[in-house]
Amino acid sequence: MNILFVVSNLSYPPAEGAHDQTLNLIINLIKNGYIVKLQGFIKSDSSFDLDRLKTDIPELKLGKFENYSTNYIFLAIKNIFCRRKISHELFDIIHFEGFGVLTSVTNYRNSHSKLLMSLIDPWARRQKRRMLASKSTIHKLVFFVSWKIAYWLEMFFLKDYDAVHLVSADDLSNISLDYPRATFIDIPVFFEVKDYKKYRRTNDVLSVLFWGDLNVPYLSEGFLFIIKTVIPFVSNVELKVLGRTSKSVYLKNHDIDDVDFEKIAFITWVDDVDVFISDFDIVILPDKNGTGLKNRTISSMMLGMTIVGSDFAFDGVAGEHGKDFFICNSQNEYIETLNLLQKNSETLAIVGKSANKTAEQNYSKDIVMKEWDELYRRLLNK
The missing domain is CATH 3.40.50.2000 (Glycogen Phosphorylase B;)
Incomplete structure (x- = not known):
């Protein structure tokens, strides 16, 4: 043909x-x-x-x-x-x-x-x-x-x-x-079927990865929402950013004076995205807009990651809230979900495994x- x-x-x-x-x-x-x-x-x-x-x-x-x-x-x-x-x-x-x-x-x-x-x-x-x-x-x-x-x-x-x-x-x-x-x-x-690695918590700090191109306005807006109104109210959390830009460039383009960026690490490049992402406890996707399936969402599910994100991040994605991922749209929903997951490693493991299974059944x-x-x-x- x-x-x-x-x-x-x-x-x-x-x-x-x-x-x-x-x-x-x-x-x-x-x-x-x-x-x-x-x-x-x-x-x-x-x-x-x-x-x-x-x-x-x-x-x-x-x-x-x-x-x-x-x-x-x-x-x-x-x-x-x-x-x-x-x-x-x-x-x-x-x-x-x-x-x-x-x-x-x-x-x-x-x-x-x-x-x-x-x-x-x-x-x-x-x-x-x-x-x-x-x-x-x-x-x-x-x-x-x-x-x-x-x-x-x-x-x-x-x-x-x-x-x-x-x-x-x-x-x-x-x-x-x-x-x-x-x-x-x-x-x-x-997506190619990933090598699923059963989740194991390594320490008391909840490691969270923001994944999204910060040059895209509605992704940058979601990032600012998280660092200003959510992360400061979550106990014992570490945030890193895979955002296609450096910290210095991002701060130059945004007038932000009420966030402690010293505690937020920006990652501009990784050799193997799958290996890098798998080291985190949670992937957070607070997209403020967008249409179509999000590759970041499905790729994270394939890896067996626990994902916390907005309605837009899961738009059209197969799966259920609370079983395969967590949908949050308000400040309180994000804070409550992250604090819950901070205290419950078993939930992280269960949700990640379910996400992996759902992704393989629908997107392999x-x-x-x-x-x-x-x-x-x-x-x-x-």
Whole structure:
């Protein structure tokens, strides 16, 4: 089976979870005998080493990549009017990834290929959430306009695809109501099964890891909420940050004078994320916004970690509060949960083991790749 991937952005080596998932899917499709070609668009601020990609995945065919410096909405609008010459190669399926290439379907409507759109991060829903969460009137207005433009583009173009892929049943149940003429399916992200290490408490200090890119505003907002209103009220706790930035750079960009940063360690790079994370008692994910499945959440579950986080961190994730993870949204909920776990190592072990089992049952590579194979074959038979 021949598949053409058309992406709206990509980094290589992958710097974002979504990019990592795209490349993992492509690599495993090639291993399973698919012939895959990749082309599309690269944001000017993304690091994309084409020569290394050719070396690392020699079986992957590569087409043309165009650089752009605008956001996804401007790229999508531009692609309505840009007519690009379609390759004469015969593709069984053309797999589009990302809102920016949503409108590129106009170039392929007359092809014999089946057309699949992956909305890993549903853009209209994302802009609406950002609008509702924003405290700035100007930002609210900007997000409102972005939401409405994204909504109408999705309304008009999603129906032209043979199927629209979402990463969670939660996204599907919400978005399918907005676009009744589109055909939606949900297939989650996947991960390699990890070597589960039974949890053992090593000392009386509760070690907590904040994991998230602090250059992303809603993740930084969650981090500030934790260090200002939660950590000071938890007994005997140690916080470290894996946030893609150094302490000095973060403090330079944020005016913070009421937090003792001497007690918070910032980690900018680790050689092996799995080994590093496994040394902590808890992973904390206080995301203040976001859509789609969070790679950080599922990866931590695969490792058998106890995770404490917001509704957004567990949006669409399989599992139950109190059994596989802990959902907290208020200051008191975070404080009570962390103090409870500080005193109860057995709960940490039980929840971590349950999280690992749930993640393996829902997000292991073999299970999810089978779903992709079945989807592609189903599309060919339509």
